[in-house]
Amino acid sequence: MTELASAQERSVVAYFSMEIAVDPSMPTYSGGLGVLAGDTLRSAADLSLPLVALTLAHRKGYFRQHLDANGIQTEETQPWDIESQLTAEKPTVTIVVEGRPVTIRAWRHDVIGVTGHTIPIYFLDTNLERNDPRDRILTDHLYGGDGDYRLRQEAVLGIGGARMLEALDYRPIVYHMNEGHAALLTIALLEKQLFGSPLDSADESTVEAVRRRCVFTTHTPVPAGHDRFSADQSNRILGPERTHTFERLGCFHDGLLNMTYIALRFARYVNGVAMQHGKVSRAMFPEYRIDAITNGVHAATWTSPAIQAAFDRHMPRWRQDNISLRYAIDIPEEEIEQAHRESKLALIEAVKERTGVQLRPEIFTIGFARRAATYKRCDLLFTEPERLVKMAHEHGGLQVIYSGKAHPADEPGKAKIRRVIELAKELDNADLTIVYLENYEWQLGALLTGGVDLWLNTPKRPYEASGTSGMKAALNGVPSLSILDGWWIEGWIEGVTGWAIADHDTDEGEAASLYEHLEQVILPLYYTDQNQWKRIMRSTIALNGSYFNTQRMIEQYILNAYFPEHRRDHSAAALEPILAQ
Numbered sequence: 001m002t003e004l005a006s007a008q009e010r011s012v013v014a015y016f017s018m019e020i021a022v023d024p025s026m027p028t029y030s031g032g033l034g035v036l037a038g039d040t041l042r043s044a045a046d047l048s049l050p051l052v053a054l055t056l057a058h059r060k061g062y063f064r065q066h067l068d069a070n071g072i073q074t075e076e077t078q079p080w081d082i083e084s085q086l087t088a089e090k091p092t093v094t095i096v097v098e099g100r101p102v103t104i105r106a107w108r109h110d111v112i113g114v115t116g117h118t119i120p121i122y123f124l125d126t127n128l129e130r131n132d133p134r135d136r137i138l139t140d141h142l143y144g145g146d147g148d149y150r151l152r153q154e155a156v157l158g159i160g161g162a163r164m165l166e167a168l169d170y171r172p173i174v175y176h177m178n179e180g181h182a183a184l185l186t187i188a189l190l191e192k193q194l195f196g197s198p199l200d201s202a203d204e205s206t207v208e209a210v211r212r213r214c215v216f217t218t219h220t221p222v223p224a225g226h227d228r229f230s231a232d233q234s235n236r237i238l239g240p241e242r243t244h245t246f247e248r249l250g251c252f253h254d255g256l257l258n259m260t261y262i263a264l265r266f267a268r269y270v271n272g273v274a275m276q277h278g279k280v281s282r283a284m285f286p287e288y289r290i291d292a293i294t295n296g297v298h299a300a301t302w303t304s305p306a307i308q309a310a311f312d313r314h315m316p317r318w319r320q321d322n323i324s325l326r327y328a329i330d331i332p333e334e335e336i337e338q339a340h341r342e343s344k345l346a347l348i349e350a351v352k353e354r355t356g357v358q359l360r361p362e363i364f365t366i367g368f369a370r371r372a373a374t375y376k377r378c379d380l381l382f383t384e385p386e387r388l389v390k391m392a393h394e395h396g397g398l399q400v401i402y403s404g405k406a407h408p409a410d411e412p413g414k415a416k417i418r419r420v421i422e423l424a425k426e427l428d429n430a431d432l433t434i435v436y437l438e439n440y441e442w443q444l445g446a447l448l449t450g451g452v453d454l455w456l457n458t459p460k461r462p463y464e465a466s467g468t469s470g471m472k473a474a475l476n477g478v479p480s481l482s483i484l485d486g487w488w489i490e491g492w493i494e495g496v497t498g499w500a501i502a503d504h505d506t507d508e509g510e511a512a513s514l515y516e517h518l519e520q521v522i523l524p525l526y527y528t529d530q531n532q533w534k535r536i537m538r539s540t541i542a543l544n545g546s547y548f549n550t551q552r553m554i555e556q557y558i559l560n561a562y563f564p565e566h567r568r569d570h571s572a573a574a575l576e577p578i579l580a581q
């Protein structure tokens with residue numbers, strides 16, 4: 001109890017995210033956004049940052065993907081046992097959604113950092129007997145249901161979450177909205193600021209009081225990706241008073257309530273998730289100041305056991321100090337090569353278990369795993385199938401491992417998966433093996449990014465806000481071949497950390513550049529100059545692993561977003577609240 005009380009006093013940053021990848025056994029995330037949130041919290045715990053996080057329970061989990069022999073995807077819910085995995089909290093809060101009272105309870109999970117510092121995550125849950133059956137299911141499905149369901153969920157996360165923090169005795173001074181899903185927390189703060197006066201009485205100074213406490217990270221590079229709701233939905237679900245206030249304060253866009261505009265309007269600091277994404281966001285929202293803080297990954301979570309052992313031998317404090325990964329430049333090439341071979345064997349074994357296909361460790365292996373959204377172009381590698389077959393034959397063989405889920409409603413994404421699986425069967429021969437692994441999730445992601453020889457990334461520009469799987473690969477000494485979008489613009493040094501696919505207006509043009517790199521540079525290097533290949537693996541770790549991690553990222557949030565005043569005040573007293581355990 002005393003420990004928790006002090007945790008509450010210390011928690012000055014409240015982090016809200018619709019999804020958080022907390023543990024492989026908890027299906028509470030769908031992909032990149034959730035993994036980033038989890039990695040952020042793991043690094044915040046390592047740095048002893050006084051932070052508390054909120055999300056929804058997602059009792060039915062994100063879906064498990066099944067692929068049949070023809071590549072047809074079917075989905076299954078993944079209910080998980082929150083009662084046995086999380087700690088129940090006493091307080092409840094009640095908010096009004098669609099005119100009905102909805103009571104919310106919370107479950108806690110603690111993230112423990114390398115130094116023992118704890119960050120509590122509260123999972124909000126509406127599955128209480130006293131709630132209307134329509135509301136008991138509100139915290140069941142991540143990104144499930146229709147627009148109404150989503151808006152109700154966002155009310156639970158934003159408004160319910162802000163109220164729950166109070167009920168749990170937290171008094172945060174910074175509220176961080178990880179993507180627009182959490183934007184409704186601002187209306188809860190505005191209502192609190194008014195001490196019971198009607199929302200209509202909110203003026204610029206009330207808004208400013210809320211703005212001073214709010215920070216917003218946008219992750220979406222295209223307007224269609226931002227959550228939007230009709231005025232009717234907003235009136236019905238949030239009520240006319242809140243709807244009118246949002247309208248009056250400029251949070252409607254093209255006649256729709258836009259979560260991104262709410263967050264922009266109410267945040268004193270806004271950032272995109274890579275340099276390029278900052279630029280794209282400024283062009284999309286020219287009336288706002290938008291900074292960039294490039295994403296990262298949690299280094300200890302995303303390095304294979306063999307690579308971790310190599311780091312432990314050479315940079316024993318790398319878990320506390322990710323920058324020391326820069327000194328990987330001093331690890332003998334053979335050690336990195338040996339560690340990577342172990343990771344590759346573990347991956348090959350997993351592929352054999354899951355598919356029956358026996359891959360060969362000496363064959364060059366490409367990995368491609370991500371959400372099967374069409375803009376990611378998982379079939380770009382197959383633009384000229386004969387050329388792929390020919391290069392595999394001429395250079396010594398090629399293995400390609402795919403994985404990725406399509407959102408259940410994304411028919412074009414599902415069609416892409418079918419196409420890759422059809423081609424895999426069609427092209428299979430002694431020199432070329434292509435496998436598609438079903439149900440891409442955390443552990444598979446770790447095996448793949450650790451075990452392949454090259455990480456391939458082919459999004460259509462500028463749709464990739466950041467991308468993080470290539471960062472996981474880099475930490476494991478796996479270079480990328482990627483379109484110059486998202487983080488890769490910053491991480492790319494040709495021939496040192498990987499290779500860039502040249503920009504072109506057409507898919508065919510970009511595919512041609514992809515093939516040229518494989519035929520002329522990458523395959524010859526791998527098969528005929530292993531010494532140079534090992535040096536590339538090593539520089540990939542030293543240059544990109546030491547930078548594209550969530551420890552560096554969260555330090556930038558501290559400097560620029562959470563406590564910008566501490567840039568000037570370096571006294572121990574000023575730093576104490578941030579760094580105190």
Ligand SMILES: *Cc1c(COP(=O)(O)O)cnc(C)c1O
Pocket residue numbers: 030031032033035369370371440441442445446466467468469470472
């Ligand atoms: C890292 C990761 C992602 C995000 O990868 P991107 O490169 O950003 O697409 C998605 N899903 C899983 C399971 C991951 O491990």
